[in-house]
Amino acid sequence: MRALRVVVVTVVVVFLLAPLVVIAVGSVNVNRYLNFPPEGFSLSWYAQLFTDSGWRTSIRYSVTIAGISAALAVLVATPLAYVLRSYRIRLAPLLYTLGILPFMLPPIISALGMQVFWLSTGHVGRIENVIIAHAIFFSTLPLVTISLAMETMDQALPEAARTLGADQRTTFRTITLPLLVPSMVTGYAAAFVLSLNEYIIAFLVAGFTVETLPVKIVNGLRYGFTPTIAAVAVVFIVIAATTFTLFAIFGNLMRFLGADPAILEKNEAA
Amino acid sequence: MNANEKPSSRTLGVLAFPVGMLVVFFLIPFGIMVATSFYHRDPGAFYTPAFEFANWERLFQPVFLERALFSIGICLLAGAVCIAIAFPFTYFLTRMRRRPHVALLIVVLSALSLSEVIVAFSWYILLGRASGISNILVWLGIMNESAAYQPSFAAVLLGLCYIAFPYCILTLYPQLTRLDPEITEAAQTLGASPWRTFWTVVVPIARPIIVAGFLLVFVFTLGSYIIAFFLGRPEHWTLSVFIADQASANANVPFASTMAIFLTVLSLVVVGLVGLIESRTRRLT
Numbered sequence: 001m002r003a004l005r006v007v008v009v010t011v012v013v014v015f016l017l018a019p020l021v022v023i024a025v026g027s028v029n030v031n032r033y034l035n036f037p038p039e040g041f042s043l044s045w046y047a048q049l050f051t052d053s054g055w056r057t058s059i060r061y062s063v064t065i066a067g068i069s070a071a072l073a074v075l076v077a078t079p080l081a082y083v084l085r086s087y088r089i090r091l092a093p094l095l096y097t098l099g100i101l102p103f104m105l106p107p108i109i110s111a112l113g114m115q116v117f118w119l120s121t122g123h124v125g126r127i128e129n130v131i132i133a134h135a136i137f138f139s140t141l142p143l144v145t146i147s148l149a150m151e152t153m154d155q156a157l158p159e160a161a162r163t164l165g166a167d168q169r170t171t172f173r174t175i176t177l178p179l180l181v182p183s184m185v186t187g188y189a190a191a192f193v194l195s196l197n198e199y200i201i202a203f204l205v206a207g208f209t210v211e212t213l214p215v216k217i218v219n220g221l222r223y224g225f226t227p228t229i230a231a232v233a234v235v236f237i238v239i240a241a242t243t244f245t246l247f248a249i250f251g252n253l254m255r256f257l258g259a260d261p262a263i264l265e266k267n268e269a270a
Numbered sequence: 271m272n273a274n275e276k277p278s279s280r281t282l283g284v285l286a287f288p289v290g291m292l293v294v295f296f297l298i299p300f301g302i303m304v305a306t307s308f309y310h311r312d313p314g315a316f317y318t319p320a321f322e323f324a325n326w327e328r329l330f331q332p333v334f335l336e337r338a339l340f341s342i343g344i345c346l347l348a349g350a351v352c353i354a355i356a357f358p359f360t361y362f363l364t365r366m367r368r369r370p371h372v373a374l375l376i377v378v379l380s381a382l383s384l385s386e387v388i389v390a391f392s393w394y395i396l397l398g399r400a401s402g403i404s405n406i407l408v409w410l411g412i413m414n415e416s417a418a419y420q421p422s423f424a425a426v427l428l429g430l431c432y433i434a435f436p437y438c439i440l441t442l443y444p445q446l447t448r449l450d451p452e453i454t455e456a457a458q459t460l461g462a463s464p465w466r467t468f469w470t471v472v473v474p475i476a477r478p479i480i481v482a483g484f485l486l487v488f489v490f491t492l493g494s495y496i497i498a499f500f501l502g503r504p505e506h507w508t509l510s511v512f513i514a515d516q517a518s519a520n521a522n523v524p525f526a527s528t529m530a531i532f533l534t535v536l537s538l539v540v541v542g543l544v545g546l547i548e549s550r551t552r553r554l555t
Contacts, residue, residue, distance in 0.1 A: 001464035005362045012359045013374070016381040016435070019392030026395065080288040087277040095285070098292050105537050106493025108510040112517055112530045113299030116306050119523075136295045139288075168281070197385035200495045200510070204517060214387040218496065221391060233388040240383035244376050253375055258444030259364070266451050 020237060027230035045227040049235070054216070055228065062196055062213040065130050070191035072135035074184050077142035082176065085150035096147075103140030110137045111204040118205065125209035133205050134195045141194070142187025149183035193240065307527040317524050325528040338532070341492065341508040344423075348430040349487040353480055356438040361472060363439075364447045382436035390500040393429050394420060397501070421503045429497035434487040441486055445479040482547045489540050492533070509533050 030040035049055050080099055084092045102110050114133040118124050157179070161171040199214040207215050217229050247253050310320035328334060363374055396402045399418040407413040419425055449472065457467040473480070491508075498508045507515070509529060516526035 001468070004358070008355070008358050009362055009374075012355065012435075013377060015432070016377055018396060019384070019389060019432070020380070022392045022396055023388070026401075076288040076291050079284045083277065083281060083285050087275055087281060089277060095289060098296070099288070102292075102296050104489075104541050105534055106489070106510055108493060108495060108513050109300075109303075109530050109534050109537075110296070112513060112523075112526055113296070113303045115517060116302045116523060116527065117295070117299035120302055132295055136291065139292075168278075193383055197383070197387070199385070199387050200514060204514065207518075214385055217385075217387050217391065221394075221500070229391065233384075233391070236383075236385065236388065237380060241376060241380045244379045244383075253372055254447070257375065257440060259447035 023230040023233045023237075026227055027234045029227055045231040046235075048228050049231050052228070055232070058211050058213045058216040061127065061210055065127065065134060065202070065210075065212060066192045066195035069131045069134035069138065069195050070188045072131065073139040073191045074142045074188050076135065076139040077146055077187060078180070078184060081143055081146035081150055082172070082180070085147055086176075096143075099143045100140045102137045107137065107198070107200050108204075111201040114201065115204045125206045127206065127210045129205050130202050130210055130212070133201050134191075134198060137198075137201060138191035138194055141190040142184060145183040145187040145190070146180055149180055153179055189243070193243075196236070303527045303530060306524050307531055309524040309527075311522050311524045316521060325525045328525060329528050329532060334529075337507070337512060338509060340506075342536070344427060344430065344506075344508065345488050345491040348427060348434060348491045349484040351427070351431050352434050352438045352487045353484045356435060356442060356483070357473075357476070357480060358468075360439050360442040360446050361468070364443065364449070365451070378436045378439050381432070382440070384433075386433055386494060386496045389433055390429055390496045393425065393432065394500050397425050397428075420501045421506065423502070423506055425501040426498050426506045429501045430491040430494060433494060433497060434490050437490055438483050438487050441483040442476070442479055445476060449475060478547050478550065482544050485540050485544045485547075489537050489544075492537060 027045055028041050028043065030042045049059075077099070080095065083089070084096055089095070110133060114129065118129050123129065153176070158171050158175050161175045162168075166174065197214060198212075199218060202210070202212045203215050203218075211219070213232060217232065220226060220229055244253070247256065305319075306317070307325055308321050308323070309317045310322055310324070311317045363371060366374070397419040399416050402416070402419070404413060404416040404419070408416050453475075454467050454471060457471045458464065462470065493510055494508065495510045495514055498506055498511050510533070513526045513529045513533065516522045516529065
């Protein structure tokens with residue numbers, strides 16, 4: 001069993017890290033074509049990322065879309081999660097399902113739906129089309145994080161505020177909303193990162209006019225590999241790994257992912 | 271705040287924005303897509319509104335059914351491979367001390383945050399002839415000359431497993447951390463070997479979550495687009511690739527819509543199964 005454990009863990013770690021190593025090596029290769037063993041060391045591909053106007057435009061598109069659509073996703077999710085979890089509404093299960101449905105279905109469904117929708121309105125190829133499409137598709141993430149926070153919130157707090165004479169609106173503004181902020185931030189971050197990475201919706205909705213980073217990478221790959229693509233990938237990975245490492249240091253990563261604290265303590269003692 | 275309180279009309283008004291957004295930008299587009307599936311495709315001029323079943327008839331032709339079965343088959347296989355590796359891995363992970371535990375979680379989450387585009391691209395290189403795994407083997411003297419392993423069925427399967435693997439681990443993780451070590455210790459005190467304990471105690475307890483994780487990987491890989499497009503030949507394409515191909519390259523939006531509705535129904539059936547399993551698990555714990 002111990003031998004099996006070493007083998008399984010090693011194989012998985014190598015498997016998960018292999019692509020990361022390849023792109024890290026490719027991004028600093030001097031040669032324009034990736035060759036093995038690699039030749040030399042150069043950071044010029046990273047520099048190109050910030051000097052080349054094509055890449056800069058794509059970065060701007062991607063960050064704008066991710067930033068605004070994630071905010072819109074939180075705006076859609078917060079009232080839904082709050083009202084559905086604090087009042088008795090007969091249609092609540094149905095409305096919650098409507099909120100998580102876009103993300104449950106394969107992204108191609110939302111992509112094609114948005115494509116025919118914008119075609120029928122005649123308003124095609126605009127950046128706001130992608131922003132709305134991403135906001136709806138990723139609103140599931142803040143909806144889930146905020147709903148979970150509503151369920152685990154201590155009900156005595158808003159009740160105390162009501163007893164002390166605060167009306168519904170004041171209670172929400174001064175008690176409930178501040179307690180929901182962490183889950184709103186988590187939902188925003190998740191929607192932001194996934195929007196940055198999303199390809200098929202961005203491509204079908206406005207891929208020919210609004211070239212986001214993933215769309216530009218795929219278009220670039222059709223004409224062969226460039227180390228700049230590897231450099232983009234490395235920047236993405238560093239951002240993600242830093243976020244999670246900070247989470248692990250300042251927050252409790254294991255708790256956040258659903259581990260049971262009591263059992264973890266037993267492991268530690270064993 | 272009482273969960274049994276009836277909402278005032280003002281509170282219901284708060285719902286107008288989110289529900290309105292979801293109706294206008296999800297349900298209405300879906301409705302338009304359903305309507306489009308009955309439209310007529312003009313080879314020259316895109317498509318015109320009509321009410322015909324041509325696209326639906328095409329859906330039930332052997333050529334298409336074969337494609338649909340291939341997609342379902344490769345995604346089921348990806349689910350099986352993922353569970354077979356992710357389950358023992360997650361079990362070992364949850365029994366580790368804090369430091370390696372957190373470090374491995376960061377590796378898993380970093381892989382999770384990789385764009386599908388970047389995953390496809392790096393495996394494209396790793397499995398390629400110019401600078402991939404085979405070049406390393408040649409360099410080490412194990413192989414005589416480099417070889418290309420993509421495009422191929424195995425490459426698509428590998429890519430699908432890669433993107434689904436972190437999700438699979440995170441589905442199994444909460445349940446497996448809740449598995450009290452005292453249970454496995456008890457089995458071993460009673461004389462069972464660790465191997466026997468794993469098969470006769472851990473796996474049976476975790477069976478519902480194994481099934482849920484398997485189906486989750488299935489739906490997730492069914493939605494993947496770039497992996498099959500880059501790492502496979504057209505005969506390895508999944509439904510998502512066909513839909514996107516018909517919608518963009520072939521400009522046959524009506525048939526793309528028909529296939530999309532087929533995919534929606536298929537996914538809803540599987541998601542429904544997951545929901546059923548999860549509600550049953552919750553009752554047990």
